[in-house]
Amino acid sequence: MPAKDIDFMDVDSDSDISLPAEETSRSKGKGKGKAVAKPKKTKGKGKANEQAYTWEASYTRSWDTVQEDAGGNLQGAVEDWMARDRRRRLLAPAGAIRRTIIRHLILLLDLSSSMMDRDMRPTRFDLTLQYAREFITEWFDQNPLGQIGVVGMRAGIGERIGEMSGNPQDILRAIADRHKLEPIGEPSLQNAIEMARSTMSHLPTHSSREILIIFGSLTTCDPGNIHDTLDDCVKNRIRISVVALAAEMKICRELCDKTGGQFGVAMNEGHFKDLMFELVPPPAQNTLSRTPGAGAVNPAADLMMMGFPTRLPDTSPPSLCVCHSELKSEGFLCPRCLAKVCDVPTDCDICGLMIVSSPHLARSYHHLFPVKPYEAVTALVDVSDSTSACHACARILPTTQSTSTAAEGISPFGRYRCPDCHNDFCTECDVFVHDVVHCCPGCGK
Amino acid sequence: MDNASHLSVIVDLSPTQWHLSSQSDNTHPLSLKDFLSQLLAFLNMHIASKHENTLAVFGAFPGKSVMLYSSTDPLQHNRTIDANSYPPFRVVDYSVMQHIMEEIDALGEPEDEVPCALVGAVTKALCYINRISHPSTSSNPADNPAVLPDPRMLILSVSPDLSTSYIPIMNSIFSAQKLKVTIDVCKIYGPDTVFLQQAAHLTGGSYIYLERRDALLQYLIMSHLPPPSIRNVLSVPTQDRIDFRAACFCHKDIIDIGFVCSVCLSIFCKPVPVCTTCRTKFPMKTLQRLNASRPPQTLTPVNGSTVANGSAIGTPRSAGTPMAASLR
Numbered sequence A: 001m002p003a004k005d006i007d008f009m010d011v012d013s014d015s016d017i018s019l020p021a022e023e024t025s026r027s028k029g030k031g032k033g034k035a036v037a038k039p040k041k042t043k044g045k046g047k048a049n050e051q052a053y054t055w056e057a058s059y060t061r062s063w064d065t066v067q068e069d070a071g072g073n074l075q076g077a078v079e080d081w082m083a084r085d086r087r088r089r090l091l092a093p094a095g096a097i098r099r100t101i102i103r104h105l106i107l108l109l110d111l112s113s114s115m116m117d118r119d120m121r122p123t124r125f126d127l128t129l130q131y132a133r134e135f136i137t138e139w140f141d142q143n144p145l146g147q148i149g150v151v152g153m154r155a156g157i158g159e160r161i162g163e164m165s166g167n168p169q170d171i172l173r174a175i176a177d178r179h180k181l182e183p184i185g186e187p188s189l190q191n192a193i194e195m196a197r198s199t200m201s202h203l204p205t206h207s208s209r210e211i212l213i214i215f216g217s218l219t220t221c222d223p224g225n226i227h228d229t230l231d232d233c234v235k236n237r238i239r240i241s242v243v244a245l246a247a248e249m250k251i252c253r254e255l256c257d258k259t260g261g262q263f264g265v266a267m268n269e270g271h272f273k274d275l276m277f278e279l280v281p282p283p284a285q286n287t288l289s290r291t292p293g294a295g296a297v298n299p300a301a302d303l304m305m306m307g308f309p310t311r312l313p314d315t316s317p318p319s320l321c322v323c324h325s326e327l328k329s330e331g332f333l334c335p336r337c338l339a340k341v342c343d344v345p346t347d348c349d350i351c352g353l354m355i356v357s358s359p360h361l362a363r364s365y366h367h368l369f370p371v372k373p374y375e376a377v378t379a380l381v382d383v384s385d386s387t388s389a390c391h392a393c394a395r396i397l398p399t400t401q402s403t404s405t406a407a408e409g410i411s412p413f414g415r416y417r418c419p420d421c422h423n424d425f426c427t428e429c430d431v432f433v434h435d436v437v438h439c440c441p442g443c444g445k
Numbered sequence B: 001m002d003n004a005s006h007l008s009v010i011v012d013l014s015p016t017q018w019h020l021s022s023q024s025d026n027t028h029p030l031s032l033k034d035f036l037s038q039l040l041a042f043l044n045m046h047i048a049s050k051h052e053n054t055l056a057v058f059g060a061f062p063g064k065s066v067m068l069y070s071s072t073d074p075l076q077h078n079r080t081i082d083a084n085s086y087p088p089f090r091v092v093d094y095s096v097m098q099h100i101m102e103e104i105d106a107l108g109e110p111e112d113e114v115p116c117a118l119v120g121a122v123t124k125a126l127c128y129i130n131r132i133s134h135p136s137t138s139s140n141p142a143d144n145p146a147v148l149p150d151p152r153m154l155i156l157s158v159s160p161d162l163s164t165s166y167i168p169i170m171n172s173i174f175s176a177q178k179l180k181v182t183i184d185v186c187k188i189y190g191p192d193t194v195f196l197q198q199a200a201h202l203t204g205g206s207y208i209y210l211e212r213r214d215a216l217l218q219y220l221i222m223s224h225l226p227p228p229s230i231r232n233v234l235s236v237p238t239q240d241r242i243d244f245r246a247a248c249f250c251h252k253d254i255i256d257i258g259f260v261c262s263v264c265l266s267i268f269c270k271p272v273p274v275c276t277t278c279r280t281k282f283p284m285k286t287l288q289r290l291n292a293s294r295p296p297q298t299l300t301p302v303n304g305s306t307v308a309n310g311s312a313i314g315t316p317r318s319a320g321t322p323m324a325a326s327l328r
């Protein structure tokens, strides 16, 4: 089934691309009556009527792709999804990927009157706020050293809603009151992007600068040439991603393509959320840098000295903190000068050491050391009695082949083997180990 | 205790550490035998306190981790009926003891003892909890407990921190957070472990350092038997200072001031010209600056030794200002 999907999509994109050429050939060859081109032409035309825009081709509704088997079960479909998932993991590069981990993001919200449209429930505006909250929480969970700021566009200007901050609570508070954000007027992409750009211009070079635009309009009223703004963004290495709620606009796609960001048009509520959450994991190192190849000096990279503090419990004797001079019990001690600060990550007010809690750093390590993909066991030759259960969860593994057809990368016995420790795991643990734990229970690393 | 709860117990069974713990020159010696009898009493108490309670026991042996007992797949063995014992207790006791005996008999010479596979046991427990918390996908409906509130894990630790397992332990902690598993730690013997302190802190569990080892059962009952939901009405001992130190990637030393690659966040104990993880080269200027500003004490790192003494501060204070000192 996945293979068929891909074929199908290929045909579509072909027909889309070739459409203008056929169109011209038809108009040219009208009098001449080119019979050869005709069948192809009508086919292309029909496809074009069905699918007016390219993004519609790439979007398949999940409920359409799930097919029941003869017995009315979804088992086959579920297995298929899992096979696809496994293959995706196998295709992923095995080595450590360079990712930008210290991130700075400006969330650019469209607050123009078009956001009151009810094509997404309850309104585009309410849904955007709701997803923005979830996005911010999830984003900070995965990028604990990052910072987010919020800028709104309404009434033709850019409006600073939340200052750049590393504290999710600050940002959530900034967008908590929907009455202050009531959509009005026309949006201005240029004004808002300029404002976001100026906010990020002072940032250190080793951090990423990103703008995520949630755009619900089909127009933008700009004071100048937005392409100049775009060029400035490219120069400043700002990555712009756009989630459009209405339709594709050429300038939006250009913003993303030129800066290395992602562009997507949300087809429904769920797809909107997916598009936003695709931007949560740290992006691979900016490919726009002019120094390709491993080992090259990356001007954006730097070595930072950091201290890992000791946390004092709230039962310890109260003392003054160095950041607010307040008397309190709990706090963190700077490992170098033993000054007490209220919250981490921060720079020590006394000695200037950057203080971070090490779990903050450790949250991203699974990107660096992924678990090797397990191999699907296709024949039970060297399986002894002792390995009749999953090595991790002790679930009894079947010894008979299940009825479903053996797809590539799927074990007919539901048995997956670690290439290092040669232990067998069940399907569920295979997924759980690779997606959540990031540590093989057999090897212990 | 309204709801049934699941408890996964992870027992650190390092022969060397248990031998040290039983030495009579300790203030409160505790032998493995006494420990196991108190542990079994605790396990029995857990299954007795509510009929639906589930239990799993994992053992961390040198270089190997084994599931000792689980209430979803009890061992099928021909046990003798003992009129004087309650059958469920007997199954647990028999199964746990049997497995421990087998593993200890299979151990090699004491000279080449490898560190305990604590990480393996923790990840197995997580996989097991994941399995019983998502019963819908399981093929056999018989082994599904209907609901699983409050899954929690209790780690009974005697070994010091194994700094090579820093990253896997942290990954396990984050997956425990995702599964909403509370991790309790009872440190029976040896110095405080930095990683397990962080595990208990980050998952909302309690970390208890056993001062009177002979009173183990008392500690277990008072602070680890009640599920987290009713702990807030009890006065469970809270953690004292929590040490957020990390292990460096280069020597696996536990450090409090480190040098971090801005691209991949790898931690090094001294300035390095190239990141060994992501191969990023660092600017010369930074290296010179960092080498100059480095506190002189860390110029001679203790190689190979896992720095795990109980003191909270590893690096001697060098830049303490009068103001900071007065604030302590």
Ligand SMILES: [Zn+2]
Pocket: A321, A322, A323, A324, A325, A326, A341, A342
């Ligand atoms: Zn303060």
Ligand SMILES: [Zn+2]
Pocket: A334, A335, A336, A337, A338, A339, A348, A349, A350, A351, A352, A353
């Ligand atoms: Zn300091």
Ligand SMILES: [Zn+2]
Pocket: A390, A391, A392, A393, A394, A395, A425, A426, A427, A428, A429, A430, B127, B131
């Ligand atoms: Zn399993």
Ligand SMILES: [Zn+2]
Pocket: A418, A419, A420, A421, A422, A423, A440, A441, A442, A443, A444
């Ligand atoms: Zn393995």
Ligand SMILES: [Zn+2]
Pocket: B248, B249, B250, B251, B252, B253, B268, B269, B270
């Ligand atoms: Zn080192």
Ligand SMILES: [Zn+2]
Pocket: B261, B262, B263, B264, B265, B266, B275, B276, B277, B278, B279, B280
């Ligand atoms: Zn690096």
